[in-house]
Amino acid sequence: NAGVTQTPKFRILKIGQSMTLQCTQDMNHNYMYWYRQDPGMGLKLIYYSVGAGITDKGEVPNGYNVSRSTTEDFPLRLELAAPSQTSVYFCASSYGGGLAGDEQFFGPGTRLTVL
């Protein structure tokens, strides 16, 4: 299994541009998550999904959108990029939603810079 894969690894955007961060998992996990990590900080939850067709907001959803059309894919969309969105973005998945004994697997991250 490849686990959780993310593309691209790096991206530089201009203010106002849009882009989609891709995330795919091949573990047949129900739950998928998007986090952002600012320098020297912990991870903050942007959006999560409990299954195909179901998404919900996390702690910092403003400026982002997600969709979950399949179990495997959970893309994150930035519509109007702002410098405040400069961060490292991590996608994660788990089978049962973070309950006891249910590990979240993380992708390698996408480093995004908005200039």
Added chain:
Amino acid sequence: GESVGLHLPTLSVQEGDNSIINCAYSNSASDYFIWYKQESGKGPQFIIDIRSNMDKRQGQRVTVLLNKTVKHLSLQIAATQPGDSAVYFCAENDTGRRALTFGSGTRLQVQP
């Protein structure tokens, strides 16, 4: 709001010594806690977890201790090695969202 935080931002230890990384949490309803290790340029990697009905859990060279009375979590690493150098995060589950709340992390530096 509810949060998970850490006491020390950076911990420097000598190779072979034991390391202790601490974490305070504020949500008394949390019932599951996890420690993650994040190496530079990589995503977080699961180390060990503990349920709220336990006080201690041991893994290979790592031990997690949970004190629910003072809402404190710690990670002990025995015989710390250079490969243990990383940022360590504690996280707690949010059963309402089925998602984790992460602390800000502690950087562990192992001196040879």
